[in-house]
Amino acid sequence: MPELAEVETVKNILKEKILNKKIKSVEIIYSKIIESDLDEFKKILINNEFIDIKRKGKWLIFELKDHYLLSHLRMEGKYFIKNSNDPIIKHEHIIISFNDNTDLRYHDTRKFGRMKLIKKEDLPNTIEIQKQGKEPFDETLTKEYLFDKFKNKRIPIKTSLLDQEIISGLGNIYADEVLFASKINPLKEAKELTLEECQNIIINSQKIISKAIEMGGTTIRSYTSSLGVKGQYQNYLKVHKRENMPCEKCGNKIKKIKVGGRSTYFCDQCQK
DNA sequence: AGTGCGACCCGAACGC
Protein backbone atom coordinates (compact mmCIF):
# COMPACT_ATOMS: atom_id res chain seq x y z
CA MET A 1 0.00 0.00 0.00
CA PRO A 2 2.36 2.68 1.02
CA GLU A 3 3.43 5.37 -1.39
CA LEU A 4 3.37 9.06 -0.51
CA ALA A 5 -0.42 9.31 -0.75
CA GLU A 6 -0.96 6.35 1.56
CA VAL A 7 1.63 7.49 4.11
CA GLU A 8 0.05 10.95 4.11
CA THR A 9 -3.33 9.35 4.78
CA VAL A 10 -1.92 7.30 7.66
CA LYS A 11 -0.27 10.39 9.10
CA ASN A 12 -3.48 12.40 9.01
CA ILE A 13 -5.56 9.69 10.62
CA LEU A 14 -2.99 8.94 13.32
CA LYS A 15 -2.73 12.62 14.19
CA GLU A 16 -6.40 12.56 15.10
CA LYS A 17 -5.96 9.58 17.37
CA ILE A 18 -2.69 9.36 19.24
CA LEU A 19 -1.27 12.82 19.93
CA ASN A 20 -0.55 13.92 23.49
CA LYS A 21 -1.40 10.64 25.12
CA LYS A 22 1.04 9.23 27.65
CA ILE A 23 2.74 6.01 26.60
CA LYS A 24 2.34 3.39 29.29
CA SER A 25 4.18 0.41 27.85
CA VAL A 26 5.87 -0.92 24.74
CA GLU A 27 5.87 -4.54 23.66
CA ILE A 28 8.26 -5.71 20.97
CA ILE A 29 7.21 -9.01 19.48
CA TYR A 30 9.39 -9.10 16.38
CA SER A 31 12.50 -7.10 17.07
CA LYS A 32 14.14 -6.89 13.64
CA ILE A 33 11.69 -4.14 12.71
CA ILE A 34 13.53 -1.88 15.16
CA GLU A 35 16.96 -0.63 14.20
CA SER A 36 17.67 1.02 17.56
CA ASP A 37 18.79 -0.68 20.76
CA LEU A 38 15.66 -2.38 22.11
CA ASP A 39 16.05 -1.39 25.77
CA GLU A 40 16.76 2.18 24.75
CA PHE A 41 13.76 2.12 22.42
CA LYS A 42 11.42 1.14 25.24
CA LYS A 43 13.02 3.43 27.77
CA ILE A 44 12.65 6.51 25.60
CA LEU A 45 9.07 5.77 24.56
CA ILE A 46 7.65 4.86 27.95
CA ASN A 47 6.23 7.92 29.77
CA ASN A 48 6.80 9.94 26.62
CA GLU A 49 4.09 11.14 24.24
CA PHE A 50 3.67 11.85 20.54
CA ILE A 51 3.53 15.62 20.04
CA ASP A 52 3.16 15.67 16.27
CA ILE A 53 3.50 13.45 13.22
CA LYS A 54 5.26 14.56 10.06
CA ARG A 55 6.13 12.85 6.81
CA LYS A 56 9.11 12.97 4.47
CA GLY A 57 8.68 10.94 1.30
CA LYS A 58 7.41 7.59 2.49
CA TRP A 59 8.86 8.05 5.99
CA LEU A 60 6.59 8.73 8.92
CA ILE A 61 8.21 10.93 11.56
CA PHE A 62 6.61 10.71 14.99
CA GLU A 63 7.74 13.62 17.13
CA LEU A 64 8.41 12.89 20.80
CA LYS A 65 9.78 15.24 23.48
CA ASP A 66 13.46 15.03 22.58
CA HIS A 67 13.40 12.38 19.84
CA TYR A 68 11.84 11.39 16.57
CA LEU A 69 10.56 7.92 15.88
CA LEU A 70 11.13 7.24 12.18
CA SER A 71 8.90 4.60 10.65
CA HIS A 72 8.94 3.18 7.13
CA LEU A 73 6.10 0.87 6.16
CA ARG A 74 7.91 -0.64 3.14
CA MET A 75 5.54 -3.03 1.37
CA GLU A 76 2.85 -3.96 3.84
CA GLY A 77 3.33 -2.11 7.12
CA LYS A 78 0.15 -0.82 8.74
CA TYR A 79 -0.85 0.90 11.95
CA PHE A 80 -3.99 0.04 13.85
CA ILE A 81 -5.56 1.65 16.90
CA LYS A 82 -7.02 -1.01 19.14
CA ASN A 83 -8.29 -1.47 22.64
CA SER A 84 -5.48 -2.73 24.86
CA ASN A 85 -7.63 -5.69 25.85
CA ASP A 86 -7.97 -6.93 22.28
CA PRO A 87 -5.99 -10.09 21.66
CA ILE A 88 -2.74 -9.62 19.79
CA ILE A 89 -3.15 -11.10 16.34
CA LYS A 90 -0.69 -12.60 13.90
CA HIS A 91 1.65 -10.07 12.28
CA GLU A 92 1.24 -7.46 15.01
CA HIS A 93 4.91 -6.84 15.84
CA ILE A 94 5.13 -3.69 17.95
CA ILE A 95 2.52 -2.69 20.53
CA ILE A 96 2.61 0.82 21.98
CA SER A 97 0.05 1.15 24.79
CA PHE A 98 -1.32 4.48 25.99
CA ASN A 99 -2.67 5.24 29.41
CA ASP A 100 -6.25 5.48 28.10
CA ASN A 101 -6.33 1.74 27.45
CA THR A 102 -5.76 2.04 23.70
CA ASP A 103 -2.85 0.72 21.66
CA LEU A 104 -1.03 1.79 18.56
CA ARG A 105 -0.14 -1.51 16.92
CA TYR A 106 2.28 -1.98 14.06
CA HIS A 107 1.19 -4.79 11.74
CA ASP A 108 3.40 -6.04 8.91
CA THR A 109 2.80 -9.32 7.11
CA ARG A 110 6.14 -9.38 5.39
CA LYS A 111 8.18 -7.83 8.19
CA PHE A 112 9.93 -5.45 5.77
CA GLY A 113 9.09 -2.25 7.63
CA ARG A 114 11.62 -0.45 9.83
CA MET A 115 11.56 1.86 12.85
CA LYS A 116 14.35 3.89 14.31
CA LEU A 117 14.59 6.32 17.18
CA ILE A 118 16.85 9.34 16.82
CA LYS A 119 17.60 12.41 18.88
CA LYS A 120 16.06 15.55 17.47
CA GLU A 121 19.42 17.18 16.93
CA ASP A 122 20.50 14.20 14.82
CA LEU A 123 17.80 14.66 12.22
CA PRO A 124 20.07 16.72 9.92
CA ASN A 125 22.55 13.81 9.97
CA THR A 126 20.01 11.05 9.45
CA ILE A 127 20.76 9.58 6.07
CA GLU A 128 17.36 7.96 5.55
CA ILE A 129 15.67 11.34 5.72
CA GLN A 130 18.31 13.58 4.23
CA LYS A 131 18.80 11.58 1.06
CA GLN A 132 15.15 11.93 0.14
CA GLY A 133 14.76 13.95 -3.04
CA LYS A 134 12.22 16.65 -3.71
CA GLU A 135 8.57 15.97 -2.98
CA PRO A 136 6.09 16.29 -5.85
CA PHE A 137 4.62 19.48 -4.35
CA ASP A 138 7.97 21.08 -3.53
CA GLU A 139 8.06 24.29 -5.51
CA THR A 140 11.76 23.79 -6.16
CA LEU A 141 10.92 20.60 -8.06
CA THR A 142 11.31 22.10 -11.51
CA LYS A 143 11.66 20.64 -14.97
CA GLU A 144 15.27 21.84 -15.00
CA TYR A 145 15.97 19.94 -11.74
CA LEU A 146 14.56 16.73 -13.18
CA PHE A 147 16.27 17.18 -16.53
CA ASP A 148 19.59 17.63 -14.73
CA LYS A 149 19.05 14.55 -12.53
CA PHE A 150 18.10 12.43 -15.54
CA LYS A 151 20.75 13.63 -17.95
CA ASN A 152 23.38 11.00 -17.09
CA LYS A 153 21.02 8.12 -16.50
CA ARG A 154 20.76 5.39 -19.05
CA ILE A 155 18.28 3.43 -16.97
CA PRO A 156 14.56 3.38 -17.86
CA ILE A 157 12.55 6.41 -16.74
CA LYS A 158 10.27 4.06 -14.80
CA THR A 159 13.24 3.00 -12.66
CA SER A 160 14.32 6.63 -12.21
CA LEU A 161 10.86 7.61 -10.95
CA LEU A 162 11.24 4.99 -8.23
CA ASP A 163 14.57 6.51 -7.15
CA GLN A 164 13.65 8.30 -3.92
CA GLU A 165 16.74 10.52 -4.14
CA ILE A 166 15.29 12.28 -7.20
CA ILE A 167 11.54 12.52 -6.52
CA SER A 168 10.56 11.41 -3.04
CA GLY A 169 7.36 9.48 -2.57
CA LEU A 170 6.49 7.77 -5.85
CA GLY A 171 6.13 3.99 -5.81
CA ASN A 172 5.35 1.32 -8.34
CA ILE A 173 1.66 2.14 -8.72
CA TYR A 174 1.84 5.88 -9.18
CA ALA A 175 5.01 5.68 -11.27
CA ASP A 176 3.02 3.71 -13.86
CA GLU A 177 0.13 6.13 -13.61
CA VAL A 178 2.34 9.21 -13.97
CA LEU A 179 4.03 7.79 -17.08
CA PHE A 180 0.69 6.95 -18.67
CA ALA A 181 -0.66 10.42 -17.97
CA SER A 182 2.56 11.91 -19.38
CA LYS A 183 2.48 9.66 -22.49
CA ILE A 184 6.02 8.41 -21.85
CA ASN A 185 7.13 4.83 -22.47
CA PRO A 186 8.43 3.34 -19.19
CA LEU A 187 11.45 1.89 -20.97
CA LYS A 188 12.63 5.23 -22.37
CA GLU A 189 16.08 6.06 -21.07
CA ALA A 190 15.88 8.83 -18.47
CA LYS A 191 18.57 10.84 -20.29
CA GLU A 192 16.40 10.97 -23.42
CA LEU A 193 13.59 12.90 -21.74
CA THR A 194 12.87 16.41 -22.96
CA LEU A 195 12.29 19.39 -20.70
CA GLU A 196 8.63 19.26 -21.67
CA GLU A 197 8.39 15.62 -20.63
CA CYS A 198 10.02 16.48 -17.30
CA GLN A 199 7.42 19.19 -16.83
CA ASN A 200 4.63 16.74 -17.61
CA ILE A 201 5.98 14.30 -15.05
CA ILE A 202 5.86 17.00 -12.38
CA ILE A 203 2.35 18.15 -13.26
CA ASN A 204 0.96 14.64 -13.49
CA SER A 205 2.67 13.55 -10.25
CA GLN A 206 0.95 16.44 -8.51
CA LYS A 207 -2.42 15.70 -10.06
CA ILE A 208 -2.31 11.99 -9.37
CA ILE A 209 -0.98 12.22 -5.85
CA SER A 210 -3.38 14.96 -4.79
CA LYS A 211 -6.30 12.97 -6.15
CA ALA A 212 -4.99 9.84 -4.42
CA ILE A 213 -4.68 11.65 -1.10
CA GLU A 214 -8.21 12.96 -1.54
CA MET A 215 -9.38 9.37 -2.07
CA GLY A 216 -7.44 8.06 0.93
CA GLY A 217 -4.86 6.19 -1.11
CA THR A 218 -5.05 2.95 -3.03
CA THR A 219 -6.20 -0.43 -1.77
CA ILE A 220 -5.21 -3.37 -3.94
CA ARG A 221 -5.34 -7.08 -3.24
CA SER A 222 -8.66 -6.50 -1.52
CA TYR A 223 -7.45 -5.99 1.98
CA THR A 224 -7.80 -2.92 4.11
CA SER A 225 -5.01 -0.43 4.33
CA SER A 226 -3.81 1.05 7.58
CA LEU A 227 -6.27 1.61 10.37
CA GLY A 228 -8.93 -0.36 8.56
CA VAL A 229 -9.53 2.59 6.26
CA LYS A 230 -9.95 1.56 2.66
CA GLY A 231 -8.46 3.92 0.14
CA GLN A 232 -10.48 4.35 -3.05
CA TYR A 233 -7.90 5.45 -5.59
CA GLN A 234 -7.74 1.95 -7.09
CA ASN A 235 -10.95 2.91 -8.87
CA TYR A 236 -9.06 5.63 -10.72
CA LEU A 237 -6.05 3.63 -11.88
CA LYS A 238 -5.61 3.81 -15.65
CA VAL A 239 -2.92 1.20 -16.20
CA HIS A 240 -1.63 -0.36 -12.99
CA LYS A 241 -3.00 -3.89 -12.44
CA ARG A 242 -5.04 -3.55 -15.66
CA GLU A 243 -3.19 -6.03 -17.90
CA ASN A 244 -5.20 -6.93 -21.00
CA MET A 245 -7.93 -4.46 -20.17
CA PRO A 246 -8.64 -1.76 -22.76
CA CYS A 247 -6.78 1.54 -22.54
CA GLU A 248 -9.31 4.22 -21.63
CA LYS A 249 -7.86 6.53 -24.24
CA CYS A 250 -7.36 4.30 -27.28
CA GLY A 251 -8.88 0.91 -26.53
CA ASN A 252 -5.57 -0.89 -27.00
CA LYS A 253 -4.85 -3.67 -24.51
CA ILE A 254 -2.75 -2.61 -21.51
CA LYS A 255 0.57 -4.44 -21.47
CA LYS A 256 2.47 -5.82 -18.50
CA ILE A 257 6.26 -6.03 -18.58
CA LYS A 258 9.15 -6.09 -16.13
CA VAL A 259 11.25 -2.95 -15.79
CA GLY A 260 14.14 -3.06 -13.36
CA GLY A 261 12.58 -6.13 -11.82
CA ARG A 262 9.28 -4.40 -11.09
CA SER A 263 6.02 -5.19 -12.83
CA THR A 264 5.10 -2.31 -15.08
CA TYR A 265 1.81 -1.62 -16.82
CA PHE A 266 1.45 0.69 -19.80
CA CYS A 267 -0.28 1.31 -23.13
CA ASP A 268 2.13 0.75 -26.00
CA GLN A 269 -0.01 2.92 -28.29
CA CYS A 270 -0.32 5.96 -26.02
CA GLN A 271 3.19 5.65 -24.56
CA LYS A 272 5.56 5.46 -27.50
C1' DA B 1 29.40 6.88 -10.25
C1' DG B 2 26.01 4.26 -12.33
C1' DT B 3 23.79 -0.14 -12.82
C1' DG B 4 21.85 -4.84 -11.92
C1' DC B 5 20.46 -8.22 -8.93
C1' DG B 6 19.75 -11.01 -4.76
C1' DA B 7 18.13 -10.56 -0.12
C1' DC B 8 14.79 -9.52 3.33
C1' DC B 9 9.66 -12.08 4.53
C1' DC B 10 5.01 -14.11 4.01
C1' DG B 11 0.65 -15.28 1.95
C1' DA B 12 -2.15 -15.09 -2.15
C1' DA B 13 -2.52 -16.36 -6.74
C1' DC B 14 -1.40 -19.39 -10.15
C1' DG B 15 -0.34 -23.84 -12.65
C1' DC B 16 -0.77 -28.56 -12.89
Next chain:
DNA sequence: TGCGTTCGGGTCGCAC
Protein backbone atom coordinates in the same frame (compact mmCIF):
# COMPACT_ATOMS: atom_id res chain seq x y z
C1' DT C 1 -8.69 -30.90 -3.77
C1' DG C 2 -3.91 -30.67 -3.11
C1' DC C 3 0.70 -29.26 -3.74
C1' DG C 4 4.59 -26.84 -5.57
C1' DT C 5 5.91 -22.41 -7.69
C1' DT C 6 5.77 -17.59 -8.61
C1' DC C 7 4.90 -13.05 -7.44
C1' DG C 8 4.76 -8.56 -4.98
C1' DG C 9 2.70 -1.72 -3.20
C1' DG C 10 10.05 -1.06 -1.10
C1' DT C 11 14.74 -0.55 -0.14
C1' DC C 12 19.49 -2.01 0.83
C1' DG C 13 24.05 -4.05 0.05
C1' DC C 14 27.17 -5.93 -2.87
C1' DA C 15 29.56 -6.92 -7.26
C1' DC C 16 30.90 -5.23 -11.60
